[in-house]
Amino acid sequence: MSTLEPVLSHLDANLDKSLERLFELLKIKSISTDPAYKADCRKAAEWLVEDLKSIGFDASVRDTPGHPMVVAHHDGAEQSAPHVLFYGHYDVQPVDPLNLWENDPFAPAIKDMGEGRKIITGRGSSDDKGQLMTFVEACRAYKAVHGNLPCRITILFEGEEESGSPSLKPFLETHADELKADFALVCDTSMWDRETPAITVGLRGMVAEEITVKAANRDLHSGFFGGAAANPIRILSRILADLHDETGRVTLPGFYDGVEETPTQILQTWEGLGRTAENFLGKIGLSIPSGEKGRSVLELTWARPTAEVNGITGGYTGEGFKTVIAAEASAKVSFRLVHKQDPAKVRAAFRDFVNARVPADCTVEFHAHGGSPAIQLPYDLPIITKAKDALSDEWSKQTVLIAGGGSIPIVGDFQTMLGMASLLVGFALEDDRIHSPNEKYELQSFHKGQRSWARILAALAKK
Structure with a gap:
């Protein structure tokens, strides 16, 4: 824990700066489904590349027939630590109907909801720019404090997730050797509730x-x-x-x-979550x-x-x-x-x-x-156990192992094409209005999400 505590303190002290960076990314209108925003999608990819380079990643924009990929690599401090592939997407959904937004969807802001609760507003704040930046900020803090990362990390950010990912499978096939890692980390998921972290272990x-x-x-x-x-x-x-x-x-x-x-x-754990047919x-x-x-x-x-x-x-x-x-x-x-x-x-x-x-x-x-096919990870998989304990330490509540009724195609692609299991950890909430007007991301999710990834990276690096 002696190497982790200063990283967590650094994240706390630099929350405002991390918000400034997130806001820069949220202002970019990277709507992948509309050809009119093609240049904005490239702009978002280029912004991410420059940000990753600033913390020591070997990062580059990779062209595809559609919107570009972002690929970045960084060595880890410990050779025995696992190599992880972190995935997220920088593209966002269209904002229509615009008249239902309370504020400009590409003018992010902090909104005080009272009783100590604050939210980040704007398109992409939850899906998926706010989520992916929690991981980037955890990496930034490790580099600032220790000069290195605890694990070898490869990052893959795509720009077509919201438009069916037509370029993704060909890209994985072409770059399989470069992208293959011990396992993948995927951030495009949610918590059980505002205070209870969750790991998604199954997808239909x-x-x-x-x-x-x-x-x-x-x-x-x-x-x-x-x-x-x-x-x-x-x-x-x-x-x-x-x-x-x-x-x-x-x-x-x-x-x-x-x-x-x-x-x-x-x-029995699921029964204790309180979801009934009635509610x-x-x-x-x-x-x-x-x-x-x-x-x-x-x-x-x-x-x-x-x-x-x-x-x-x-x-x-x-x-x-x-x-x-x-x-x-x-x-x-x-x-x-x-x-x-x-x-x-x-x-x-x-x-x-x-x-x-x-x-x-x-x-x-x-x-x-x-x-x-469905995705089902063993409930006692070592990486799940480590991540579960790390999340519980951060949120002071027992991490719930949940499943998803829908599908996340990239997880299946990682499994079938690269032979990798995926650890699905995210900090979105069901009321984040993803794909709808007035999308938001809890400030607590953004802050504690950064701290959570720092804890998970530390846990994964431990023998």
Whole structure:
């Protein structure tokens, strides 16, 4: 702890300066989805490169067919310490609708919320500029105090995360040898609540399919043909209804292959977090969980697979009424995957399931919309244990091991393309209004986030 304490003190003493740097970055309108801001995206990348160079990183802007990457390297003080790859993104979402913002989204400021609570306002303050700068500031403090970093560090900042990361996979393939490390650190996640740190150890994967059932060669008059001609809407409805049984389980053969039960100790921890069906679903006007019976809402959303119908079209849906039997009907269906489920096997099982229910004189077409496996780290992985203890020391509350209902594609790419597990630690809150007007980041998250990364780096460097 003797090497860590002066680093923490340095972070405390230089918080105002770190805010000045963050504000400079937040003022850059790095909106990746809009070509009008292409120059701003490059400006943000160049700003980060210069800032990393100022603390001794070998940093450079790397061009891609889209917005540039930022890659930086720095040796560590201890050769036995791990090599880590830190990932974040400098691009931000569009600000529309602008009229709903209380202040200029690219004029960051500190807002006093009363009772000692302050927030940083502005687009990108939480997602992801404020988050990535917590790590940079931890590195800056180590260099200022000790002249070196505790671990060998590679940094990768991308500029297309908010627009689907089209350049990322090709970049990883081309630069795999340069970017591969012992494991990755990813900051694009959140805390459990304002005072409770969290590490995300699981992320659900996904398979998405669009299916179109076709029957007659044209729309039919339901009076002339009703009762004799196949109705693709009815066929499709039956298929979709058959996807679940009366207990909420998905009925695809082999669907639960690779699904593991969550350890009892972890489930007990989740139960202690206080999230119930009433307080979770009540916010959206519901109260009864619709998934597998006997599972808590956290288990259902974090550790169990799902099948959901995301959209249905077919027949006449305009004003008034038209007595027609449609020639075709379509649906979009997605499956959230967990643990070791195989996306290819789930897709194949779904197609077999559908084909078996389509009459011989009808046809079905499938259109894949991507698929990715789930990410599940062992709960007792050494890097998780070290980070968990470090976070608990900083926040004075036990760190919660959580999972994510959605996906972070980069984590899967690190695993499949670079063979690296990822430690997901972030300090965002669910009320940060990410992707919405009036985005904010808690000043406490920014300050203690810096201190948290300093503690984690120190813990990872220890044998």
